[in-house]
Amino acid sequence: MANKQLARVSQAVTVKCKQMVESGNLFCSSVLPEFDGNYVMMKQCQNVMHTAKNKHIAKFFTSTKVEPLTNTEVKEDDENTDVDNTEQSKPIKPVDPVIICVYVPIDLEDKLSAVNWFKSVTNVEPESLVLLDDGVFVYGMVYDEFPFKYQDLLVSNSYALVKKLGLYVDLEDDEPMYDFDDYNDYDNFDKDPNYID
Numbered sequence: 710m711a712n713k714q715l716a717r718v719s720q721a722v723t724v725k726c727k728q729m730v731e732s733g734n735l736f737c738s739s740v741l742p743e744f745d746g747n748y749v750m751m752k753q754c755q756n757v758m759h760t761a762k763n764k765h766i767a768k769f770f771t772s773t774k775v776e777p778l779t780n781t782e783v784k785e786d787d788e789n790t791d792v793d794n795t796e797q798s799k800p801i802k803p804v805d806p807v808i809i810c811v812y813v814p815i816d817l818e819d820k821l822s823a824v825n826w827f828k829s830v831t832n833v834e835p836e837s838l839v840l841l842d843d844g845v846f847v848y849g850m851v852y853d854e855f856p857f858k859y860q861d862l863l864v865s866n867s868y869a870l871v872k873k874l875g876l877y878v879d880l881e882d883d884e885p886m887y888d889f890d891d892y893n894d895y896d897n898f899d900k901d902p903n904y905i906d
Contacts, residue, residue, distance in 0.1 A: 738867035746774025
C-alpha cells in the first residue's frame with residue numbers, strides 16, 4: 710500500500726477516534742469510508758485505533774467499497790434483463806464485502822467483550838483476533854446484496870446493543886438521532902429518549 714494512502718487513511722481514523730473520545734461515550738460505532746472496504750488497510754491502521762489518547766474507547770468500525778461501472782457495463786446490464794429495474798442502471802456496483810473492526814479495552818471486556826460485540830451484531834464468527842496487554846481487537850467481514858445499506862445497519866444494531874446494555878451516554882440535542890424502527894433486532898428501544906417511534 711502506498712505510504713501516502715495509508716497516511717491519509719490514518720489521519721481520517723485519528724479524526725474519527727478523536728470525535729469518539731469527545732462524545733463522552735466509552736462504546737462508539739461508526740462507518741469509516743476511508744478504509745474503502747480494504748481489510749488489509751484496516752488491520753494496518755490498528756496502531757492508529759489504539760493510541761494513548763483513544764485506547765480507552767471501545768470501537769466498532771465498518772466499511773465497504775464500490776467500483777464504478779463503465780457505460781458499456783451499464784448498457785450490457787440493461788440489455789440482459791427483461792425487467793425494468795432502475796437499480797441495475799445505477800453507476801455503481803458492489804464488489805467487496807463489508808469489513809468490520811471491533812476493539813474493546815481490557816477494562817471494559819467484562820461489560821461487553823470484543824468477540825461478543827462482533828458476533829451479536831454480525832451473526833458471524835470473526836476472521837481474526839489480536840490480544841494486546843490492554844485490549845482486544847477483532848476483525849472480520851460479512852457479505853450482503855446491499856453492502857452500503859448493510860454497513861449502516863451494522864452500526865445501527867451496534868448502537869442498539871450498547872444502549873440495551875446500558876453502556877450508552879445520551880447525545881446532545883443537536884446531535885443526529887438514529888431511527889431503529891426498521892431493524893427490531895433488539896427490544897426496549899422505547900426506553901431511550903433518542904429512539905424515534
